[in-house]
Amino acid sequence: MPLRLPPLPALRFFEAAGRHQSFKLAAAELNVTPSAISHGIVGLEEALGVELFVREPRGISLTATGADYLSYVSEAFSLIAIGTQRLPNHRADRPIALSCAPTFASRWLLPRLAGFRARWPTVNVSVDTSHRQVGFPVDGFDFAIRMSRAPVAGTAWTRLFGERFVPVCSPAYLATLRDERGALSLQRATLIHVNAASEDWQAWLDATGADAIETSGGLRVDTIQLAFEAASMGLGVALGRKPLVDSDLASGALVEACAQTVAAGTAYWLVSAEQADSAIRRPELADFKRWLVDEAARFDADVAVADAVADTVPDGHVETNR
Known part of the structure; x- marks a missing residue:
């Protein structure tokens, strides 16, 4: 008797959603709507008789059963992909x-x-x-x-x-950080944070002993590129990542607000x-x-x-x- 398999499109939806922990990201990857992902997985859950995801207002997460099942489904798709690559006529000249x-x-x-x-x-x-x-x-x-x-x-x-952290800002903004004696203080600065690496500033401050600088405020952006652009526009001091910030420093668009660099973890x-x-x-x-x-x-x-x-x-x- 042949094996009864769940609907393969629904399994593809499940694998992508489980890997991303998101219906929206899975939909973007597979070029379908989030609604199609959601309906496909509901149908898969009904066919299997188990709950694969916990739906919450702020997102989804795999159930214990779903996490266990995902490991098997992911391995199965990997084997199919490897088998396809090994076919004699499979394109070997692809980029x-x-x-x-x-x-x-x-x-x-x-x-x-x-x-x-x-x-x-x-x-x-x-x-x-x-x-x-x-x-x-x-x-x-x-x-x-x-x-x-x-x-x-x-x-x-x-x-x-690896990378090294160094505070950077525009030359004009650097001048605003000096007091009447000409001393430069980062306490005057607006710190620019990257959301995905929000702990970086604290790591630099801890390593340099600059414990009197407040990190809770400032400007927050979602990419390193935006942080560098915001700093070059005079919006504050970003934590530069060497080597990614090297070209801005070389061109003069940004300057080091402090020469102390710290190795990233x-x-x-x-x-x-x-x-x-x-x-x-x-x-x-x-x-x-x-x-x-x-x-x-x-x-x-x-x-x-x-x-x-x-x-x-x-x-x-x-x-x-x-």
């Missing part, structure tokens, strides 16, 4: 698909891609900067670049480089599927990974030299806590 954050893409990756293209002119690269969780290999991505404190189980992680990692063997059939994947890791290592070494030079320059003109 290398990479997912990363938009600020990282525009400020670090894209300026270096010309070097990759010069060495491998026939290899195309597709960069996706949408804010969504990537499932390997179901979503068709070969790599993702993610910021994290440590690797996450289930995928292969290679560390690229997170780093950029190159992520790929653990079990995928597509690099054997697509050697360009191995070439791209090796190139990207080499670029990151070269960049990291340059930063270490620059930091060592900066540490030899005395800095006594900034007051951070009085």
Whole structure:
């Protein structure tokens, strides 16, 4: 007797909604309406006779049964994706698909891609900067670049480089932070926060001993790029992330409001599927990974030299806590 399977479209809806913990994000990924996702999952729950999600006013979450079922469904879709990639006539000349954050893409990756293209002119690269969780290999991505404190189980992680925090603002705004004696104080500043990294300012203040600065107020934005733009417009002081802020500092659009830099607890990692063997059939994947890791290592070494030079320059003109 053949196995009775639930409706496959509904399973696809469930896998995406479970991965994102959101009907809206699942709908955007699958190019359908949130209502279609919701109705599909209701039908799946009725067919299975179990509740897969807890619906609450502020969102959804998987039930214990739903979380357990998701692990099986995700593995099944992964096996289908891997099997499809292994078909003899499956396109092996498709672009290398990479997912990363938009600020990282525009400020670090894209300026270096010309070097990759010069060495491998026939290899195309597709960069996706949408804010969504990537499932390997179901979503068709070969790599993702993610910021994290440590690797996450289930995928292969290679560390690229870390970041350093430094307060930045426009040159004109910097002048407003000086008192009548000419001393510079961040207590006068409006702090610009990034919602997804709201703890960064506190981490910098704790590391530098600037405990008299209030972090609860200020301006809040949803991306690092917006924080840098707000700072360049004179709206306050943003916490710059080296290397992402380097181009603004080099152009003079932003200046360091304080020369004290602090190493971030997170780093950029190159992520790929653990079990995928597509690099054997697509050697360009191995070439791209090796190139990207080499670029990151070269960049990291340059930063270490620059930091060592900066540490030899005395800095006594900034007051951070009085």
